[in-house]
Amino acid sequence: MSGGSVAATPVPGHRTTVRVAVVGDRGTGKSSLIAAAASESFPDSVSPVLPPTRLPADYYPDGVPVTIIDTASSLEGKAKLEEELKRADAVVLTYACDKPETLNRLQTFWIPEIRRLKVKAPVIVVGCKLDLRDEHFPVSLERVMAPIMQQFREIETCIECSAANLVQVPEVFYYAQKAVLHPTAPLFDQESQTLKPRCIRALKRIFILCDHDMDSALNDKELNEFQIKCFNAPLQPAEIVGVKRVVQERVPEGVNDLGLTLTGFLFLHALFIEKGRLETTWAVLRKFGYNDDIELRKENLPVLSKKAPDQSVELTSEAVDFLIRIFSLFDSNNDGALQDSELDELFSTAPESPWDEAPYKNSVERTEFGDLRLSGFLAQWDLMTLLDPLKSLAYLIYLGYTNDPTTALRVTRKRTLDAKKQQSDRHVFQCFVFGPKNAGKSSLLSSFVGRPFQNTHGLTGNQSYTVNAVDQLRGTKKTLILHEIQEDDVKQFLSSKDSLAACDVAIFVYDSSDEYSLKRASALLMDVARRGEDTGYGVPCLFIALKDDLDSYPMAVRDSEAICREMKIDAPIRISIKKREMNNIFWRIVNAAERCHLSVPETEYGRNMKQYRHLVNRSLVFASVGAAAAVIALAAYRAYASRKSHSTS
Structure with a gap:
């Protein structure tokens, strides 16, 4: 990498043109500057506002053409000016070197106006008419512009030019093009250098x-x-x-x-x-x-194969093996867990840690010291892969996954097909957690990742997730993701046709000491069951009685069991998070997801529809048999008629 003698061949991304808007006060030399750049000569006369002007691809070394847009400074042209500023890739902001008041206007009007319009394009400040400046009053551009650039960070660079003498005219639009193709802001902090x-x-x-x-x-x-x-x-x-x-x-x-x-x-x-x-x-x-x-x-990332709404994306065993190696590599003290500093170092080759914000923050189990075990590390990756497969793949590559990227992820089978086959091929299950307010949804999510019981909880956002590994029979492990759906959001959530497509199992929690809580949970179960019947995305459902440590209201057990019988799902599972009497709840949730053809609730509407479809199918069968018999009879009649005709003749 040469310090100066080897010429770099820039690669300016995928841009096919750079659009530059030239703005500034009337009489600051905007149109003359553009005309001089295009013709490489000073025009004898120039229109008040020039049409769009194009500098060809070979004008500058990057090989990208520049389209220059002249603008009017009149009130009549204000709407057009604002439109062009919003469309611009870069802004050339002019002042006249012989008119100090136009320089002041940059600070009092033009840059505040650019900010008001929320223009994010880099700004090149250009002093025009350098040849008209009074030679007896020399001005240091650096001294004048330094405080302005300190105040307005959107200014990329400053330059003075003379269209009349053709001094630094091409450089103006070179800097504008360069600010777009090779921007400073993403790379360098000007303040701290x-x-x-x-x-x-x-x-x-x-x-x-x-x-x-x-x-x-x-x-x-x-x-x-x-x-x-x-x-x-x-x-x-x-x-x-x-x-x-x-x-x-x-x-x-x-x-x-x-x-x-x-x-x-x-x-x-x-x-x-x-x-x-x-x-x-x-x-x-x-x-x-x-x-x-x-x-x-x-x-540059591989295109993920299209998936149906009821398919999900998981890590392959190859990707999991890579992540296990990465975990071990950064577990510097070999204690089987990553401290925050070790986790920061692990992600130090990525744009940032992907798990510092919702929905990933606080979604996994940590040790008493706040460290992340391997199981939690892998569970976090499972969650990211399910929610944002492309992001998960990109972060694998940031961490050094050099195998074919297509080997890192797999698309699961359709859940509707799983139900027909009466088994699931998934390793990661997503459980939607429904329930009325104060039923204990957040407590359940927190308990899943080992957090101690509290009477007040912080997991109340619309995108609350927790994720953990769950031990299964024969020593296998499955990843379970609990996704809390707020009661106030259920109606809007279910309005989408595919709302239940990503759900492997739904649970409905209620406060077993509160009759109203049971009624609301029952209503939510009915809503979800109907939506599943309407869309074909029926999901296994479990009814869960929380706060079993409190006294139940009279008839609570009978009422809840009657609801389950009516909906043809398993009897309610009673747990107490406060007493840590969990009744194998998470294993049961995974088991229900794996046996996806069972515990799917039925409503009266659904049963009637099923009976109706059965009758229609029987009618079609009878109609088909009748039609076949008629065809056979017709063929037999024609054969008989043919034989009779031959015998007569």
Whole structure:
């Protein structure tokens, strides 16, 4: 990686054009600037507002054409101006060097206006008419613009030019194009003058991928291979020596006897950016598949096969084996659990830890010290794979999964087909938890991941999940995901045709000491059962009586059992989370999901529909038999008639 003598061949992503809006006060030289850039000469006269102007692909080294949009400064053109600002990839904001008041207007009007419109495009501030500035009053551009750039971080760079003398005119739109194709913001923090965390993480991953002998340093051969991969040009021995010398002078720990260290690798990229050579770092990132947000480009990930609503996605055994190895690698003290610092290090080559926010945060069991065991680690991956398979796959790759990505995930069989076969091939089951308020849904989810019982709970969001492994017979384990559905959200949730497609089993919890709670749980069970019958996504259901440590109301047992008999599901399961009398509840949930053809509730409507379909099918059978008999009779009659005709003749 050359410090300056080897020309990088930038890879500007997949853009086919860069759209630049030129805005500023009337008379600041917008149209003259555009005309001079397009014709490479100063126009004798120019229209007040030019039509869109195109600089061809070969105008700049990146090979991407630039479309320049001139704008009017009048009130009549305000709507058009706002539209163009919102469409722009970059904004060139002009002031006149001979009119200081136009420079002040940048701070008092133009940049606040750009912010008001929520324009996210980089801004290039351009002082036009440099030739008209009074020579007796020289101005330092850096001194004038430094406080403005400090206040307004959207300003990418500042430049002064003269269209009349053709001074720095092409550079204006080169900087605008460069700000779009090779943006600073994702890579570098201007305030602290350091690489941004995502950039560091991506470069660390690239460094590890290039460190083939895994000695934490890039030797001369590895450096040369990196250079050829990214820039299609080898480094000469003298250039490698030069690179190492530059690093060692500034960052002694950046080079050791084995070669260039990660510290040195990161320093070089910070140096390139400080010198304005962002295209070098972007060329490296894009060569390794990153987009402008410093994430792996989705088009570089394999297309997941289309799945039906009642299919899910799981990790393959190959991916699980990889994750077990990664876990062991980062379990530095070999205690069978990852501390937060070890987990942070494990994800240090990814854009960030994927589990710091909902729905993953607090979804798995931790040790008393807050560490994550292997079972919880794998369960968390199962949850992410079920909810967002593409994200799960991307993070496997961030962590170093180098096998064919298509070997990492599998699509399960349709659950409707599982029901017909009366068995499931899934390793991960999702359970929807329904129930009225204060029934104990959150307590159940918390108990599943080993959290102690509390009278108040924090798991009350619309996307509350907990996940854990559940021991089965014959020593096997299944992953169970509990997804809490808030009572207020059930109606909207069930309005979707496919709402139950992702559900392997549904449970309905109620407070066994509260008659109203039982009635509400029963109503929810009825709603879910009807929705399943309407859509064909009927699911196994269990009725669960929580707070069994409290005194039941009179007739509670009889009423709840009658509901279950009516719906043709198993009798209620009674548990007390407070007393830790769980009655094998999680094993029972998994068992119901595996035996997916059983415990599917039936309503009166469903039974009538089933009887109706049975009668229709019988009628069709009788009709088919009758039609066949008629055909046979007709054929026999024709044969008889034919024979009679022959005998007569």
